[in-house]
């Protein structure tokens with residue numbers, strides 16, 4: 016019985032026991048050809064890229080890019096050195112991927128096995144997908160389904176139907192509503208056999224978004240009332256725009272400046288209306304706030320009471336680092352961090368050690384607010400609750416966090432949990 020049913024396998028090419036450089040291969044158990052979901056990079060302590068593993072390009076039927084963050088896309092151009100596999104991505108993802116990959120090559124070209132030519136070929140081979148769409152690949156061997164993952168505009172939760180196994184891959188996922196994003200479309204995915212899930216925050220709970228928004232508004236008001244300037248370093252994709260939206264709801268009586276790559280990404284979002292939760296609020300912010308055009312604007316912005324939203328989010332570079340150097344010594348000012356701060360980053364140092372990149376003490380007020388775009392452990396568990404898989408593979412998570420999340424999951428549901436390891440292949444029979 017069941018001999019004619021076809022099993023499938025999931026191989027972890029990156030993102031096993033680490034946050035970042037996710038890459039997953041799904042294929043029929045007995046086939047060489049398969050589907051790649053994401054192909055990203057990580058960075059070492061010296062900020063050099065660590066690429067994910069690749070699969071022989073001639074056996075790749077398609078590559079899905081779940082979203083445009085580098086830890087999901089920056090190895091993908093390698094597949095275009097020798098072949099031209101088809102790429103599936105939403106419109107905002109492919110537009111941001113261009114921006115991100117070009118910036119990646121500018122900073123890391125020396126370490127990269129591919130060049131602008133391969134990035135161009137990748138972008139030329141993108142087939143635009145929409146949420147709810149189904150696509151047959153490899154002469155119908157695989158059927159792909161795409162749902163919103165709620166993480167950033169255009170991010171997808173991918174389902175790969177391989178033989179008789181239905182594999183869901185979260186990519187990066189969020190299950191709460193924010194001004195920028197609707198939550199992931201968990202109610203329409205249906206039942207999965209295998210769930211490959213991120214678990215970046217598999218052992219933590221985030222504060223309610225409303226609380227984070229209130230705290231931000233409160234701090235901004237206090238600083239502006241006492242004549243200071245507020246610097247909000249933010250990630251270029253999604254975080255910067257969400258902060259713009261939170262601030263656009265009220266008039267603080269001072270100009271709001273937007274600087275760095277946040278501007279270009281906002282322009283992409285302005286043409287991606289269907290992917291934005293409260294589009295009119297984003298439009299209001301885009302029209303009312305001042306987009307910094309050059310050094311003249313930049314110098315004016317920090318000298319007068321104002322609010323500055325600028326990339327880079329961890330103060331690793333970009334205009335936010337310039338502002339920090341000029342604003343960090345004045346106790347009237349505030350630096351409000353709203354993004355993840357990696358250990359060793361300038362942002363982490365001002366929070367934890369109170370020192371500027373120069374080594375001098377920070378005298379401005381420093382605050383750090385949790386605006387995460389990843390689900391916390393309860394949000395992640397709700398994905399299992401709604402898709403009822405029999406097997407779960409945890410990826411995109413530190414090993415300790417993955418273990419803790421696995422423990423919580425198995426205490427709640429009747430499910431086998433695997434902590435995914437790089438280079439391992441897991442076989443599933445119907």
Ligand SMILES: [Zn+2]
Pocket residue numbers: 035084086087187411
């Ligand atoms: Zn990620």
Ligand SMILES: [Zn+2]
Pocket residue numbers: 082084166187
């Ligand atoms: Zn992401």
